[in-house]
Amino acid sequence: MKQLVTLICLIAVFCCCSAAALAEDKIVIGISTPTADHTWTGGVVWWSEQAIKEFEEKYPNIKFIYKTSDSDKEQAADVETLLAEKIHALVILPHKPAPLTTVLNKVNKTGAFIVVLDRSIPKVPKDVYLAGDNYGFGFKCGEYMASALQGQGNILVMEGMPCEGNTLRVQGFKEALRDYPGIVIMDSQPAYWNPVIAYDLMRGYLHEFQRIDAIWCGDDDVLEGARRAYDESGRDDIKFFLGGGGSKRIIKHIIDGDPLLPATVTYPPKMAYEAIQVAVERLVDGKSFPKEITIASELVTKENAKDFYYPDSIY
Secondary structure, three states: OHHHHHHHHHHHHHHHHHHHHHHHOOEEEEEEEEOOOOHHHHHHHHHHHHHHHHHHHHOOOEEEEEEEEOOHHHHHHHHHHHHHOOOOEEEEOOOOOHHHHHHHHHHHHOOOEEEEEOOOOOOOOOOEEEEEOHHHHHHHHHHHHHHHOOOOEEEEEEEOOOOHHHHHHHHHHHHHOOOOOOEEEEEEEEOOOOHHHHHHHHHHHHHHOOOOOEEEOOOHHHHHHHHHHHHHHOOOOOOEEEOOEOOHHHHHHHHHOOOOOOOEEEOOOOHHHHHHHHHHHHHHHOOOOOOEEEEOOOEEOOOOHHHHOOOOOOO
C-alpha cells in the first residue's frame, strides 16, 4: 500500500511538472524586414507590428522576435541571431536575395517554417512565397491609362529601381497598351521609388517635353515627387498622374476628388500581416498553404477609395 501511494505521488509530481513545462513552452516566430527606408516599407513595419500585437493577445504561447535592418549584411546577421533563439518559423522580406542564401539555408536545415515575403530567393527552399502581383499591378495601370486617355496621348513612365518586380510591372503596363497605338510612351526612366529622384526627373521632363498628357509613376512615393515639380512649374497641360501602391496620402487625394490624382493601384504592405498570419496558422493549427500566394492588385478610384484608406498606417 505504501508503495502504491508513493507511485501515485510520483505520477502526480511528474504530471504537474509536465504540465508546467508545457505551459512554459513557447512557439517562437522570427520576423525580419528592412527598416522603414521609404513609406512602403514603413507600411510593412506598421502592419508587422499590428500582426504581432494581435496574435500575441490571441495566442499567449507565441513569442515574436521582430528585427528590422538597414542593409543586407545587417539582415543576414539578424537572421543568425534569430537562429540562436531556436525559432520555429521565419517570416522574411529580404533586402537582397543573394547575401541571405547561406544563412537561410541554415534556417531551412533546422526545420523551421519559412515564409518569404515580396522578394523571391530562388536558391533557398521555402515553405511559402507570398507576394503582390507585379505584372497585374502594371497591367491594371495600363488599362486605366488607356481608358482615361481614350486611347490617345503622349505619356511618360517613371519606373522603380531595376529589378525583377519593376520589370514585371513595366511589362504588364506596356502589354495593356499594346492595342492602343495612339498612346505614345515618349520616355521611360527609373526613379528608384524615391520622391527626390522623381522630382529631379520630372523637372527634366518638363524642360524637354512641351506636351505631356499623363504620367505613370509606377509608385505613389514617386508620384508625390513628380507632382511637386509639376505644381512648381506652373504648367497645366498634364491631365492626370497615375501612381501605384495605395499610399494613404494618395488615396486621401482620390477621396477628396483631386482631378490630377483620380486613381491608383494597390500593392498593399498589409501583405506583411498576411505572411505572419500564415506562419501562425501553420504552427498553431497545422494549416497547409500553397507554395505561392499572390496578393492581387486592385484599382482604387473615388468610388471605392474609402475601402483602402488606413489613416493610422504609415503608408
